[in-house]
Amino acid sequence: MTPMDLRRTLRWGSLAGAVMVFTCAVGLFEAFEDRLLVYPFLSLGHVLLLWFLPLAGYQATNEPVLEGMEAPSKGLHNVMAGLVAGLAGGVLMGVFTVVVDAADVRDVFVRLSVRLVDLLTHGWGVPGGLVLIVGVPAMLGMAGGMLHLVSAPVRRRLILALEWALVVALLEQVFSQVLRQLRLGAVGNLIFTRRALEWWAALAIAALVALLAERARGGMGRIKGYLFAADAVRRTRNSIWSALAVLAFLVILPQLLGSLLSELLANVGLFLLMGLGLNIVVGLAGMLDLGYVAFFAVGAYTVGVLTSPISPRFDLEWSWWAALPVAILMSVVAGVLVGTPVIRMRGDYLAIVTLGFGEIVRILFLSDWLAPVFGGAQGVRNVPGIPVGVAEVRGSQPVGVLYFAFGLVLVAAWVSWALQESRLGRAWTAIREDETVAAAMGINVVRAKLNAFIVGAILAGLGGALFAAKVGSMFPSSFELLVSIIVLVVVIVGGMGNIPGVAVGAVLLIGVLGGPTQPGLLAEFAEFKLLIYGALLVFMMLRKPEGLLPSVRRSRELRGEELSQDAWLDRPSGDVEVDARPAGG
Amino acid sequence: MAPRRPVLEFRNVHTHYGPVHILKGVSLSIYEGQIVCLLGGNASGKTTTLKTVLGLVAPTAGEVLVEGEVVNGWPTARIVARGVSMVPENRRLFKRMTVRENLEIGAYLRTDDTSADYERILDMFPRLKERLGQRAGTLSGGEQQMVAVGRALMARPRVLLMDEPSMGLAPVLVAQNFDIIRQINEAGTTVFVVEQNANMALSIADYGYVLQTGKIVLADTARNLLANPEMRQAYLGEVG
Structure with missing residues (x-):
């Protein structure tokens, strides 16, 4: 029997304890304690509090299987390590509870309350409830350790089943809405109670996923094989078909979603539009622009002042249509004005200067000096919608806005794609890699960069024009630095330099979490949105710096014979450790 | 072959990096069809000389002429368009681009059909044929050198600038490398090569300059330089 690595076990255990303490200290647990996921016993708060424990229990003895080496034996030591890790986490949490109960630390940790101790101890008070606080984590850690005892495919199914049950419960809003639109509202009413999945429904979903998991994997494999077919002709044809399928899906989708979800998706479209623009600046030309919101503001205000009665x-x-060319023109002018002085700077300097310009633009719109034109803090209101034939696209009809946003996004995606494949696109790639050598190849570096800036500005201006018509009013506060940052996070998380990647990033971040002021699917997280954004960004930088959906360039490079050579080259830290997360996690 | 007119000429060129005086009045002429080498130790200003040709470093005094025309202050792209390409020090390929893309970007300024040059380069370096779709950063040092040379040739230059082509290569590759330079030159391209490996460079060159702390201290035909006792002692590694 392999001896248990106590230091490692305790490290994972204390990490789990730290996650729990943190969840309580920032108020996540208390905020979601009453949002039930599985009726009647499991709340979102509990999931957030405890999710790390099985993972820690599993990781405490997780060894990468190395080729040519004997696979580490499985047995009681795995379970024991899980138990010890969970116990360690639980003890840490227990200490925390005792401290919160005994001493008043609420001056520093404003989120801590008497109620928190009550909730944690299930009302049993401090000495008695500690059994729970230590015992439950220990059991969960042990459960994590037990995962080692089952074979890998079974483990994968178990985890997948659990994930799906939780996802369905979390996205109750979407599922019940879609069921309603499909005239299956009764099913929704049956499986959801008080926004939570009935426990039997959760079990049923988990069982279904576990049963179908392998089949679904095979299906995904076939789809991948279809999309990435080796020979170019078939690949092109297949991708045309899949593009058409996506298009058809997008046409039907708003009908399924109803107006509330369409509103969310329209926001996704808006940010996707900006994300595509920023992707050209950051992802293709390699310039870190933190003042991107400036162009968004210019587009919005131009449309606003020209159209509002x-x-x-x-x-x-x-x-709107008459104002649009002016808005684009103004964006170009802004792009040139901001771009010309900053373009010769590199890296950090560029980021800081653009950040400054972004704020300058917002403050100009806020200023008394320009208030006669832009309304100062009062902003511009009563911006009309977009006339399309006999209808009008405006914020009160989100489905229309959604279709319109889709249209603009398609145009932007096409422009991005064409530019990426163009001579200018190649010049950008070269500049990003080595500016000096790019210049020595005869590339006019300054002009190429300025072009990237201008294209980015146009797409942001387009986004602003859409925003003006959609929201109907604008204030300087709609154009805070946060907008720039969130668009950047969308691009980074999705996959810099890759159009589908940006789309994935926008759906995930804006659609699920929500934009700077726009609510997302998980509206209950609104208060913690920035925390989650930050955590996600750190995680991505450490573990997956190329984004969720890396660009074709990178995936092509990473496939085939170079794979073995590149595996270690591409790890930012340079270590060769095998990805040690549990399968499917 | 009789030299006709300088393709590239320096007239008393000075350059500065901030307060540091790098080139202190360098004059040299490179005639059409020649291989000219610029020798010198570390920090003697060799690389700066090449960067000055391309306008990547601006001369503070003196004139740089390409094909008889003063190019001081021109943007790099315009000088490149005049037919100057460079194989930079350490090759500096676009590592994340494929070999094919690296070659294509070399022809960035060309608007005519480049397929003939592409074929010629692949004939010159058959090994690259099987590497075309591979990322340049994953090639061996010798293969990277081939791509770097190929990339510069794709512009169909009048003058090829080479910065320390033998740096970091195995001895057998160094010899191959100089063979290639000779081939390129025989095909009609003027070559200006900066080297520390004086023996090798002089063995293929027509003319050589020796640069020392920003000044040309020796200038002669390659044959005379090889025979020059002072030269042998200082740069060719012979003692006494």
């Missing part, structure tokens, strides 16, 4: 200065009342 109560525009502070002008009395034009143009249609």
